[in-house]
Amino acid sequence: MDGVRVAAIRALTAAEALARRDDIAEIWPEASRDRLDEILPRHAARAGFRFFAAEEHDLMVGFSYGYLGAPGQWWHDLVSAAMTDEQRRHWLAPGHFEFVELHVRPEFRRRGIGGTLHDALLDGLESRTAVLSTQVDNDAALALYRGRGWQIVVPELRFAAGGTSYSILGLELAGEDEE
Numbered sequence: 001m002d003g004v005r006v007a008a009i010r011a012l013t014a015a016e017a018l019a020r021r022d023d024i025a026e027i028w029p030e031a032s033r034d035r036l037d038e039i040l041p042r043h044a045a046r047a048g049f050r051f052f053a054a055e056e057h058d059l060m061v062g063f064s065y066g067y068l069g070a071p072g073q074w075w076h077d078l079v080s081a082a083m084t085d086e087q088r089r090h091w092l093a094p095g096h097f098e099f100v101e102l103h104v105r106p107e108f109r110r111r112g113i114g115g116t117l118h119d120a121l122l123d124g125l126e127s128r129t130a131v132l133s134t135q136v137d138n139d140a141a142l143a144l145y146r147g148r149g150w151q152i153v154v155p156e157l158r159f160a161a162g163g164t165s166y167s168i169l170g171l172e173l174a175g176e177d178e179e
């Protein structure tokens with residue numbers, strides 16, 4: 001079959017996402033299967049969880065997911081502690097969205113799939129802001145996020161002593177503006 005192959009982007013329910021853990025583990029090699037089995041069910045149970053899969057001929061070639069961030073969550077609390085009061089009030093206000101993961105299989109990259117998964121994940125959200133972390137040297141991700149309006153809020157944060165350095169980024173969303 002010739003011609004341009006276009007990945008279909010589809011929202012999965014939490015149950016569907018959990019049932020596709022094998023595909024997710026393949027696309028996200030940095031997460032061990034044990035870790036995935038631990039974090040995905042926890043994340044899938046959170047308020048506002050949404051998951052998008054990019055598929056080509058029944059193969060999952062990429063995915064994105066996120067949920068509403070809230071105090072008491074590990075990532076939220078570490079990021080909150082690294083922010084100034086003003087940043088915290090703005091970026092982590094109740095109802096903010098955490099953009100948790102975005103991955104595309106290596107052989108399918110640079111074809112617009114990551115950008116489309118990014119846009120789908122944020123489309124229609126009522127949140128006023130979204131936040132994420134990405135490695136300080138992740139040029140591909142940083143290019144994608146910068147091109148879509150994300151700004152660096154905390155330039156460098158390590159979630160574990162001596163571990164990888166991450167940047168915390170924030171995005172203003174249209175959201176619900178009652179003013």
Ligand SMILES: CC(C)(COP(=O)(O)OP(=O)(O)OC[C@H]1O[C@@H](n2cnc3c(N)ncnc32)[C@H](O)[C@@H]1OP(=O)(O)O)[C@@H](O)C(=O)NCCC(=O)NCCS
Pocket residue numbers: 101102103104105108109110111112113114115116133134135138139140141143144145147
């Ligand atoms: C980051 C990632 C999701 C991008 O996926 P992708 O399908 O290649 O992205 P796209 O083809 O949609 O490109 C989106 C934008 O990013 C830019 N981009 C993508 N890869 C790039 C690279 N290696 N270097 C520079 N820019 C890059 C593209 O030019 C494009 O810009 P445009 O929208 O202005 O045209 C993919 O590289 C990936 O899965 N990386 C490993 C996992 C990861 O790091 N995830 C992010 C962690 S937060």
